[in-house]
Amino acid sequence: MMTNLIAGLRAEGRRLTRSRKAILDVLEKSKYPLSAADVHARLKREQVAVDLVTVYRTLAVLKKLGLIAQVELGEGQFRYETRHGREHHHHIRCRGCGRIADLMLCPLKKLTALVERETRFTVEEHSLEFFGWCPKCR
Amino acid sequence: MMTNLIAGLRAEGRRLTRSRKAILDVLEKSKYPLSAADVHARLKREQVAVDLVTVYRTLAVLKKLGLIAQVELGEGQFRYETRHGREHHHHIRCRGCGRIADLMLCPLKKLTALVERETRFTVEEHSLEFFGWCPKCR
DNA sequence: GTGATACGTGCAAACAAGTTGCAATTGAGA
DNA sequence: TCTCAATTGCAACTTGTTTGCACGTATCAC
Numbered sequence: 001m002m003t004n005l006i007a008g009l010r011a012e013g014r015r016l017t018r019s020r021k022a023i024l025d026v027l028e029k030s031k032y033p034l035s036a037a038d039v040h041a042r043l044k045r046e047q048v049a050v051d052l053v054t055v056y057r058t059l060a061v062l063k064k065l066g067l068i069a070q071v072e073l074g075e076g077q078f079r080y081e082t083r084h085g086r087e088h089h090h091h092i093r094c095r096g097c098g099r100i101a102d103l104m105l106c107p108l109k110k111l112t113a114l115v116e117r118e119t120r121f122t123v124e125e126h127s128l129e130f131f132g133w134c135p136k137c138r
Numbered sequence: 139m140m141t142n143l144i145a146g147l148r149a150e151g152r153r154l155t156r157s158r159k160a161i162l163d164v165l166e167k168s169k170y171p172l173s174a175a176d177v178h179a180r181l182k183r184e185q186v187a188v189d190l191v192t193v194y195r196t197l198a199v200l201k202k203l204g205l206i207a208q209v210e211l212g213e214g215q216f217r218y219e220t221r222h223g224r225e226h227h228h229h230i231r232c233r234g235c236g237r238i239a240d241l242m243l244c245p246l247k248k249l250t251a252l253v254e255r256e257t258r259f260t261v262e263e264h265s266l267e268f269f270g271w272c273p274k275c276r
Numbered sequence: 277g278t279g280a281t282a283c284g285t286g287c288a289a290a291c292a293a294g295t296t297g298c299a300a301t302t303g304a305g306a
Numbered sequence: 307t308c309t310c311a312a313t314t315g316c317a318a319c320t321t322g323t324t325t326g327c328a329c330g331t332a333t334c335a336c
Contacts, residue, residue, distance in 0.1 A: 191315070
């Protein structure tokens with residue numbers, strides 16, 4: 001949210017701009033993760049003129065600040081969603097219509113520790129996605 | 139493996155070709171999932187002349203036949219690995235060097251049932267990937 | 277408030293991954 | 307061996323994402 005945005009940007013000597021606010025705002029309002037093109041289209045719909053390139057650059061900044069998360073759902077593109085006010089969660093995507101729903105669960109705490117022990121990697125993040133058919137497409 | 143390949147192809151009125159054998163073979167030999175470009179490079183190294191386009195088309199066929207699985211590891215590209223002789227498993231990828239290791243575990247049976255009940259989707263597949271730092275890059 | 281400066285933006289162009297159209301080639305059944 | 311549809315290679319294209327550069331503008335010091 002805006003407080004975090006300002007603080008995060010400050011901390012890196014970066015600036016708060018109209019575009020950044022607008023892009024974060026679009027993501028905050030969406031119920032599911034958006035692609036760069038999605039964000040761009042929504043900004044246009046709201047009469048906010050921001051270049052697609054700026055959307056990409058801004059998403060990179062917001063991601064680095066930890067304000068948004070990058071998600072891959074088997075589409076060959078990235079999607080982004082806010083972290084603000086949302087619990088850690090995962091997604092399910094319909095193979096028919098592409099509908100995406102949130103799953104407010106994550107039982108991987110213990111598993112992460114196990115993975116670290118087994119592989120000697122330090123786990124920083126994980127992604128868990130389900131794919132299937134929604135009621136309408138079944 | 140070849141028997142499955144032949145049977146699968148037959149069943150769809152498709153043919154067994156040198157390229158298809160070679161591509162499946164490359165995937166069988168790899169210890170980690172490969173991108174289309176990786177497969178292409180390895181074929182070239184083995185003096186097997188196959189166009190990159192054919193690699194893409196073949197990967198699509200093998201995937202449809204269920205002989206290989208498509209994996210996304212946060213790189214903005216797809217990777218593929220054989221299913222033959224390998225248990226269902228997941229991966230961990232190093233944020234430093236990109237090294238990919240297999241994780242021979244998957245505790246999601248129960249969770250899948252839970253997801254189906256909650257979302258009313260029919261779950262067909264899931265992906266679970268970890269990201270972190272390998273011992274060398276830490 | 278004003279000015280200086282480095283960060284941010286738009287536009288065009290480049291890149292990278294993956295796809296498509298089409299003519300030439302080839303596997304597999306008759 | 308012949309036939310014919312499936313397969314392949316090549317070129318061109320599409321889509322998603324990144325980069326270079328000149329211009330614009332937040333922010334800080336005064």
